[in-house]
Amino acid sequence: MSTPALDRTAVTDAPILDVLAERWSTRIFDATATIDEEALASALEAARWAPTAANSQPWRLIVTRRGTEAHASVLDSLMGFNSAWAGDAAVLMVFVAETTRDDQPMPWALYDTGQAAAHFTVQAHANGLSTHQMGGFDRDAIATAFALGAEFTPISVMAVGELGDIRTAPAELQQRENAPRERRPIAETLLVNN
């Protein structure tokens, strides 16, 4: 892989694990690389072990590989700029929340689906895979394409694959890739700190 060393490590105010500091959401994927199936299996296993309310595990996954009709369907569902770059990813996944079970609401389905996605991204990055989550997609199109039951709500699409070469990427992608990584100060997140 000819990717230059692009340091996107977060500048943190307290020490955190390298894998957490170094994880970031690229938009430049290697359009020629196929998925490392062992790395993918590990990331799926990490998601599997995420905590959920009363161990209810109220989430499911759609996993599609580039070249399949399923991958094309997920790509078609993407909105706006996402559709310009996400097709390069070897895998497009949909994180699906089980928002009802036995006709009862599952109040932590979205929250727990987010936890599973976070576990996935952490393990993926540890295994050399890049990820980028997207909210901008047509939920109804996904539900229809994959015949999802009414209990399931697609929440996010995640692009997964090898990092591409920033030097040959379109200018807008290069610009976004080089933008500073920013978060609001933790003090502004703490409503109460007693």
Add this chain to the structure above:
Amino acid sequence: MSTPALDRTAVTDAPILDVLAERWSTRIFDATATIDEEALASALEAARWAPTAANSQPWRLIVTRRGTEAHASVLDSLMGFNSAWAGDAAVLMVFVAETTRDDQPMPWALYDTGQAAAHFTVQAHANGLSTHQMGGFDRDAIATAFALGAEFTPISVMAVGELGDIRTAPAELQQRENAPRERRPIAETLLVNN
């Protein structure tokens, strides 16, 4: 610390990071230990760097330490069996989703709050802190006690602290602590795998 080596490592079907395999949700906290403030700061920083939709960071935190009125308020809000053990935790936190911003819905607020919580738990465990998330609490009581604005919805309470001694814990806690760790097979989570 006199805690015996209690191996709660997940038995996984594919290799995952030790910190993910070894993280689990204890109910036995050391009621005499104060919080390791450096470890807490690192876990908060890990949460800060979690990914969110368009970097909107739609989540906030309430952090309370044992011995404060705020900690007592969070403990009072817990329902059922949670209230029997969570008070031992040096810190009780509330993860709060920003479900509206400028009167517009934030569709990924719960999902992203879950991602932030997951990052927190991973870093906390790496730093030797145990965590346990709870959904069973009175949201209205929390909103009232901490005068939360209408844009904020408390989603989960997290107990954080040092692992306690299972040998001196009540029988029900010992039993739960020794229960097998289980997840459904990943094949059942994959609605599509193409």
